[in-house]
Amino acid sequence: MKKEVLMRINKLSKYYQMGEVKVKALQDITFEIYKGEFVVILGPSGSGKSTLLNILGGMDKPTAGQVFLEDEEITAFDEKRLTMYRRNKIGFVFQFYNLMANLTARENVELATEICKNPLNIDHILEDIGLCDRKYHFPSQLSGGEQQRVAIARAVAKNPLLLLCDEPTGALDFKTGISILSLLSKINKEYKKTTIVITHNASIANMADRVIRMRSGKIIENKINLNLVSPERIEW
Numbered sequence: 600m601k602k603e604v605l606m607r608i609n610k611l612s613k614y615y616q617m618g619e620v621k622v623k624a625l626q627d628i629t630f631e632i633y634k635g636e637f638v639v640i641l642g643p644s645g646s647g648k649s650t651l652l653n654i655l656g657g658m659d660k661p662t663a664g665q666v667f668l669e670d671e672e673i674t675a676f677d678e679k680r681l682t683m684y685r686r687n688k689i690g691f692v693f694q695f696y697n698l699m700a701n702l703t704a705r706e707n708v709e710l711a712t713e714i715c716k717n718p719l720n721i722d723h724i725l726e727d728i729g730l731c732d733r734k735y736h737f738p739s740q741l742s743g744g745e746q747q748r749v750a751i752a753r754a755v756a757k758n759p760l761l762l763l764c765d766e767p768t769g770a771l772d773f774k775t776g777i778s779i780l781s782l783l784s785k786i787n788k789e790y791k792k793t794t795i796v797i798t799h800n801a802s803i804a805n806m807a808d809r810v811i812r813m814r815s816g817k818i819i820e821n822k823i824n825l826n827l828v829s830p831e832r833i834e835w
């Protein structure tokens with residue numbers, strides 16, 4: 600079956616001028632993301648993962664190069680179109696959940712869906728994600744794993760084309776981390792959401808359809824994972 604390209608990244612570079620020194624956070628990066636894939640972008644601290652994710656998510660602009668989502672060049676968007684892009688096309692999951700402390704779990708998800716075009720049914724997602732009996736709790740009444748589930752529900756409820764996850768298990772213990780990875784895998788398959796996870800944790804790469812390895816702002820490897828391991832069997 601021919602794979603359809605969802606996102607095309609073409610000769611992307613990002614430089615920061617720090618006084619006399621030019622920091623090359625991304626150097627001439629080119630790759631494609633296919634529809635339905637679960638991709639892990641793996642690299643040590645400082646390799647450029649967050650810089651890349653911020654550009655793919657429309658939160659930052661590159662120094663050079665382009666990013667296309669389907670046929671649209673997002674790197675050519677003005678601020679207004681970037682806002683719509685972030686709102687409607689991308690679901691974000693961060694290491695530290697970023698929930699609103701004064702809203703319940705359900706309200707956190709609801710708030711995100713109120714401003715986007717094609718939201719999914721909130722209660723259905725909360726049930727699917729295992730938060731049915733927790734939806735009227737505030738973040739402070741939830742464990743870290745439960746808070747991350749709310750953050751995932753919030754991202755998925757927007758019905759985005761792409762889920763961007765930045766170290767989604769970084770603040771969690773091993774067992775809870777695995778349950779979050781299982782959930783992301785389920786969302787990828789059942790909701791057919793193309794998913795990119797960035798991490799420095801090499802074990803997580805075992806569950807990816809494709810692994811892109813970065814070092815010093817460059818891609819050093821981009822390969823299909825032939826030994827796919829289910830999240831429940833990952834260890835670190």
Ligand SMILES: Nc1ncnc2c1ncn2[C@@H]1O[C@H](COP(=O)(O)OP(=O)(O)OP(=O)(O)O)[C@@H](O)[C@H]1O
Pocket residue numbers: 615617622623624642643644645646647648649650651799
């Ligand atoms: N706003 C900025 N100004 C100057 N340099 C920056 C800025 N953001 C990132 N960098 C530099 O760009 C390089 C890549 O950083 P980036 O945060 O993308 O790496 P990373 O792989 O995500 O690291 P980590 O896993 O620690 O978050 C680093 O050398 C970093 O110091």
